[in-house]
Amino acid sequence: MDLTGKVALVTGAAQGIGRSFSEALLRHGAKVALLDLNMSAGEACKKALDGEFDAASSLFIACDVGAEEELKCAFKKTIELFGSLDIVCNNAGINNEHNWEQTINVNLTSMIRGTYLALDYMSKENGGKGGVIVNMASLAGIFPAAHGPVYTATKHGVVGFTRAIAATSKLLDYGVRINTICPAFVDTPLLNSVNQEQMMGRYYIFKDTVKKLIQHYGILDPSLIVQGLMKILQEEELNGAVMKITKSKGIHFEIYETALIQPEVK
Ligand SMILES: NC(=O)C1=CN([C@@H]2O[C@H](COP(=O)(O)OP(=O)(O)OC[C@H]3O[C@@H](n4cnc5c(N)ncnc54)[C@H](O)[C@@H]3O)[C@@H](O)[C@H]2O)C=CC1
Numbered sequence: 723m724d725l726t727g728k729v730a731l732v733t734g735a736a737q738g739i740g741r742s743f744s745e746a747l748l749r750h751g752a753k754v755a756l757l758d759l760n761m762s763a764g765e766a767c768k769k770a771l772d773g774e775f776d777a778a779s780s781l782f783i784a785c786d787v788g789a790e791e792e793l794k795c796a797f798k799k800t801i802e803l804f805g806s807l808d809i810v811c812n813n814a815g816i817n818n819e820h821n822w823e824q825t826i827n828v829n830l831t832s833m834i835r836g837t838y839l840a841l842d843y844m845s846k847e848n849g850g851k852g853g854v855i856v857n858m859a860s861l862a863g864i865f866p867a868a869h870g871p872v873y874t875a876t877k878h879g880v881v882g883f884t885r886a887i888a889a890t891s892k893l894l895d896y897g898v899r900i901n902t903i904c905p906a907f908v909d910t911p912l913l914n915s916v917n918q919e920q921m922m923g924r925y926y927i928f929k930d931t932v933k934k935l936i937q938h939y940g941i942l943d944p945s946l947i948v949q950g951l952m953k954i955l956q957e958e959e960l961n962g963a964v965m966k967i968t969k970s971k972g973i974h975f976e977i978y979e980t981a982l983i984q985p986e987v988k
C-alpha cells in the first residue's frame with residue numbers, strides 16, 4: 723500500500739507504540755487522526771508532530787475509546803476532516819488487574835467496536851473502498867501471563883476476534899485486511915505498570931518475577947513494532963495474520979493448524 727495521501731486513525735496515539743505508529747504513518751505521507759484519552763499528552767504529541775510534519779496532516783481528537791459515543795464521534799470527525807479512511811490501528815490498551823473490568827472495556831470491547839466502526843466506513847459492503855485494520859494484541863495473547871490473567875484474556879480475545887473477523891472479511895469480500903500484532907515487552911510507559919500496585923492489584927506479588935521476565939526476554943524498541951506495522955501495510959496477502967515480535971526471533975508469525983471449514987456463502 724502506497725501510504726501517500728492515505729488516511730489513518732490510531733488509538734492510544736499520544737505516547738508509546740501508538741505515537742511511533744503515527745510518526746511513521748506521517749513520515750510515509752499519510753494523514754493521521756490521533757485519538758487518545760490523555761488530553762495533555764495528546765496535545766503535546768500533536769504540537770511535536772506539527773514541528774516535523776504539515777499541521778494539516780494530523781488531527782488530535784480527545785477520545786476515551788471505552789466510551790461508545792466518543793469513539794463513534796472520533797471516527798465521524800476523522801472522515802469529515804480528511805474525507806476518507808484507509809487504515810485503523812486499534813492500539814489503545816491498559817494493564818490494570820485491579821480495575822479489570824476497565825481492562826476488558828479498553829483492550830477488548832473497544833477494539834471490537836473500533837473494528838466494526840472501521841468496517842462501517844471501509845468495507846466494500848458499505849460502499850467503501852477497502853482498507854487495513856491492525857489490532858494490537860501482545861505475546862500475552864498467545865502465552866498466559868500469570869501476572870496478568872485478565873490482560874491475557876483480553877489479548878487472547880484480540881487474537882481470536884481478529885482471526886475470525888478477517889475470515890469473515892474474506893468470505894464476504896469486504897476488501898479489508900485485518901491483522902494483529904503480538905509484541906513481547908516494549909519500551910513504553912505501559913511497562914511501568916508492573917511497579918504500580920494500583921494497576922497490578924492482587925498480582926503485585928509478582929512484581930519482582932515480572933521484572934526478571936522482562937530482564938530475561940529483553941525490551942523491544944517501538945521502532946521494531948513500527949516495522950511490523952509497515953510489513954502488514956505493504957504485504958497485501960496478509961489477512962488474519964498473527965504477527966509476533968520478540969528479541970529472540972524478531973518479526974515472525976504464529977502458525978496455526980488448518981482453520982475450520984468455513985460455511986459456503988450463497
Ligand atoms: N509496552 C508493552 O510491553 C506492550 C504493549 N502492548 C500493547 O500495545 C498497545 C499500546 O501500548 P503502549 O504504547 O505500550 O502503552 P502506553 O501506556 O505507553 O500508551 C497507551 C496509550 O493509550 C492511551 N489510552 C489508554 N486508555 C485509553 C482509552 N480508554 N482511550 C483512549 N486512549 C487510551 C494512553 O493515554 C496512552 O497514550 C496496548 O494495547 C498494549 O497492550 C503489547 C505488547 C507489549
Ligand SMILES: CC/C=C\C[C@H](O)/C=C/C=C\C=C\C=C\C(=O)[C@@H](O)C/C=C\CCC(=O)O
Pocket residue numbers: 817859860861862865867905906907908912913915916932939940966968969970971
Ligand atoms: C507487565 C507489562 C504489561 C504488558 C506488556 C505485554 O503486553 C505483556 C507481555 C507478557 C508476556 C511476554 C512474554 C515475552 C516472551 C518473549 O519475549 C519470547 O522471547 C519468549 C516466549 C515465546 C517465544 C515463542 C515464539 O516467539 O514463537
